[in-house]
Amino acid sequence: MKSIIKGLLFVAVTLTANGAQAQKVLKVNQLPQPAQNFIQKHFDARNVSHVIEDDEFFSSKEYKVALSDGTEIEFDSKGNWTEIDSDLQPVPQAIVPNNIRQYVSKSFPNNQIVQISRSSRKYEVELTSGIDLEFDSKGNFKRIDD
Numbered sequence: 001m002k003s004i005i006k007g008l009l010f011v012a013v014t015l016t017a018n019g020a021q022a023q024k025v026l027k028v029n030q031l032p033q034p035a036q037n038f039i040q041k042h043f044d045a046r047n048v049s050h051v052i053e054d055d056e057f058f059s060s061k062e063y064k065v066a067l068s069d070g071t072e073i074e075f076d077s078k079g080n081w082t083e084i085d086s087d088l089q090p091v092p093q094a095i096v097p098n099n100i101r102q103y104v105s106k107s108f109p110n111n112q113i114v115q116i117s118r119s120s121r122k123y124e125v126e127l128t129s130g131i132d133l134e135f136d137s138k139g140n141f142k143r144i145d146d
Contacts, residue, residue: 022047026051031063032079043067082116085125088128091116099139100125107141 002122011050028036028048039045049066056062060077069074074083090112093101099125104113115126122144123135132145 001119008087022055024053024055026053026063028065031065031075032077034079035063035081036074036079036144038075039073042095043071043073082117082119085115088113088114090128091115096125097123097135097139098134103135103139103141104133 021120028039028045028051030053031039031051039048044067046105047068049068051066052064054062054064062077062082063075063079065075066072069089069104070087071089072083072085073081081095084095091114096104096113096116100113100116102126102127104111108129108131111127111129111131113125116126118137121137122142123137125133125135125138127133134142134145136142
């Protein structure tokens with residue numbers, strides 16, 4: 001009986017370890033259509049360095065796109081952007097909600113947004129000075145994040 005339990009445990013661990021995270025390299029045209037449209041609208045699709053599909057075991061797919069200038073863009077399984085990290089250059093202003101743009105320009109006039117992430121509950125932005133700000137889902141300022 002113990003050997004059967006050990007055997008089943010071994011199989012379960014092996015399957016979990018092998019299937020916990022699968023990554024595939026894709027081409028831009030293999031991304032969901034909304035992600036392709038987003039890249040074409042806000043970035044130069046010719047500058048895409050690589051696209052990776054993360055398919056985690058107990059989670060939905062995610063797509064990670066790296067551009068040749070160092071910008072990284074993450075998309076959810078439907079092709080909606082979830083994070084943009086442009087290193088030290090500003091993210092495209094058109095993707096930043098108006099409330100957040102106005103708050104940053106008024107409260108931090110010598111800074112630009114170099115990273116932005118969003119979820120169903122909030123937005124988080126990082127400024128060129130390294131300050132992290134948190135906003136609610138409607139773009140209203142909540143706090144400076146430590």
